[in-house]
Amino acid sequence: MAIIAVAGWAGNTGRAIVEAIAEKGQHTVLVLAREAKDVQGAQVIAVDYTDIDMLTATLENNCIDTVVSTINALDDISTELNLIKAAEKSVSTKRFIPSIWGVKYTEDMVPYFPIAQSKLNLIAALEAASSLEYTAVYNGYFADYWVLPKVESYQNPVVLVVDIANNFAAIPGSGNELVTFTHTFDVAAFVAALVGASKWDKESYIIGDKVSWNQFVQYAEEAKGVKFTVKHDSIENLKAGKITGLPSHPHMYPFFPKSMLQGFFAAFGRMFVEGAFDLKPERTLNEQFPEVKARKIKDLLLEAWGQ
Structure with missing residues (x-):
């Protein structure tokens, strides 16, 4: 039984992961937070992310083996970089999952999406931390945003491309490209299994479902029984920072x-x-942990919007 620390619990994804690990019952899960609050199923430890020595002592004093970061800092990753440094110094900490939770970012994305550089810097820091085994989890886009509030989630309702409540879609490009979607609760279930694996790849992939935006709209229309107004945004407009x-x-x-x-x-x-x-x-975590079942977009939309 390992002791797992989840950092960034207040960031919604972290809460789902804490609950999934606690529910699985195979490991002890702790929460690292800026202030101690009661969390069901987990002890909360208050930490100062600016103090690397204190962070190191916290990890060692609690015999923390694995750190799972869900810190949502966007372009300022100093908090997470300090946590990586502390984990590397800690004699008890051997594993680290950085706060990526999306896709594999590349240098080509940096000019138009600066957050990509922050994520690349996290990976570089972990590559340099020779004492740590790490894996970055890639799960595509969170499916939660289109099925709130009917399908339980801790995410905030921020919608892009398809506005199901208003029967409207503004699809990027042709809409034929495939997009990976995974619900955060399904991501959390895979992470709860992953922390117990004897060996990690540096990249861990979760494929909840892969559908095109055109298919997505069709599923939403079928669930609601109405036709949507559909617009398309050209790649030229997208490159200019414009959307419908x-x-x-x-x-x-x-x-x-x-x-x-x-x-x-x-x-x-x-x-x-x-x-x-x-x-x-x-390889995917779906294949590695076949007992964990990820929900399909069509089923999620039907549950949330079906008549």
Whole structure:
């Protein structure tokens, strides 16, 4: 039985992982947080992410074997880099899962999606940490956003491409490119199995489902029994940081200004069109842990929107 520490519990994905590990019951799970709060199924340890020595002592004093990071810092990864340094110094800590939870980022993405550089820097730091075994988990896009609130999730409702509530879609490119989707609870179930594996690959892939955006819209239409208004955004517009706004977007503008939101989602649109989300791994956690079943997009949409 290993002792697993999940960092970034408040970031929603972390909560799902904590609960999945606790429910599996094969390992002890602790939560690293900036302040101690009660969490069902796990002890919470307050830490100062700016103090590497204190972080190291915390890992050692609690005999933490594995750190799973779900820290959502976007472009500022100093917190997670400090955690990696502490894990490398800790005599008890042998394994680390960085906060990637998406796709494999490349240098080509950096000019239009600077967050990619942050993720690449995390991998570089782990490569340099010779005492740590690590694996980056690639699961495509979280399916949760399109099935809230009917299908349980801890994610916040932020929708792109398909606005199911308003029967509207703004599809990047042709919409024929395949996209990998996985629900966070399914990701968490695979992670709960992964932490017990005797050996890790440096890349761990989870394929919840792979569908094109055109198929996605068709499934949503079938679930609701209505036809959607469908627009397409050209790759030229996406490269210019422009998308067709969805009816649900204006309510986010006070917190996420329109120009920033459009640029952010246009970057994802470009990645969809260029195939970044069409994961094609040699091995998957689905194959390694066949007892864990990931839900399909069609079934999730039917559960959330079926009449």
